[in-house]
Amino acid sequence: MRRHRLRSALAACSFLVAGLATGCGHATRTPAGPGLEKKTITVAEVPLVDEAALHVAVTQKLFQAEGLNVRVEPVTQSIAALPALKRGQLDVIAGANYVTFLQAHQQGTIDLRIISPGAAEAPRFMQLLVLPNSPIRTPKDLEGKTVAVNILNNIQSLTLNEVLKANHVDPAKVKYRAVPFPSMDKALKNHDVDAIHTADPFTTNFQQELGTRMVVDGGGAPVTGLPVSGYVTTREFVSKYPKTAAAFQRAMEKAQSLAGDRARVNAVLPSFAHVDAATAAKLNLPQYPTSLDPAGFQRLADLMLSAGLLKGAINVSDVLFQAPAK
Known part of the structure; x- marks a missing residue:
């Protein structure tokens, strides 16, 4: 609602x-x-x-x-x-x-x-979320997977790529798909994407409604x-x-x-x-x-x-x- x-x-x-x-x-x-x-x-x-x-x-x-x-x-x-x-x-x-x-x-x-x-x-301001039963458990698991961002080639992928590199993940192996913030929950539920990179108030709403869990703190080091x-x-x-x-x-x-x-x-x-x-x-x-x-x-x-x-x-x-x- x-x-x-x-x-x-x-x-x-x-x-x-x-x-x-x-x-x-x-x-x-x-x-x-x-x-x-x-x-x-x-x-x-x-x-x-x-x-x-x-x-x-x-x-x-x-x-x-x-x-x-x-x-x-x-x-x-x-x-x-x-x-x-x-x-x-x-x-x-x-x-x-x-x-x-x-x-x-x-x-x-x-x-x-x-x-x-x-x-x-700031820490946890942006978060990469997956469904509760997703096999994605670590940043490395994102290689070969598709991540939803609000706009392609923008602040979300720019900062997330820096965080991924800091976690020994090759960003070139992560695929991005443009999905508007309010539609990310539907894309995740329908398995159109494997993960979503989002920010509040959407993050908290998705966690409450879908039970999503965070795999990567998109606002953590080195982009804080x-x-x-x-x-x-x-x-x-x-x-x-x-x-x-x-x-x-x-x-x-x-x-x-x-x-x-x-x-x-x-x-x-x-x-x-x-x-x-x-x-x-x-x-x-x-x-x-x-x-x-x-x-x-x-x-x-x-x-x-x-x-x-x-x-x-x-x-x-x-x-x-x-x-x-x-």
């Missing part, structure tokens, strides 16, 4: 279908702060645990404290919001998958600026702390509205810090992640970094390059937004 509600909410709130319909979002309301070039911004988000800090910022009125109104609109995939971002229909994408957006930046699809960190890998997703915009936005961008960044820095308190995250998860309070308390959360760490982003870009996900090196400092001095 929880999974059905999640699917229904995502379908109903996809602004790419509904044209940014007002019924799916919510906003803070306050007079514009002094000197802000734009008083209201629209943030698209994929309703996953990665974006808990955004909702902490809303509930704690951190945007209001900066004189900023923020309207939040759910979407089904972060990359699906890219056309609207380029058209100026929205201003920031929350939960943006860094791998996808760094690729889009290099391809010239977007002149990317990462405005705030969102989530980084690697940036996964965050808040992105365009160079045009931060150039045109630098004080507005800085106000958003300051509010998010405070919110990311508050998200280090598990109780604050538990309190907001039912409002957007479509889980009840009891389930929220069981979810495996990512790290919520409080600053844009160039070294961490460069490590991610270098891993992408070595995995063939980039055609050339990227200096990530070029895409990290640095607020102008007040």
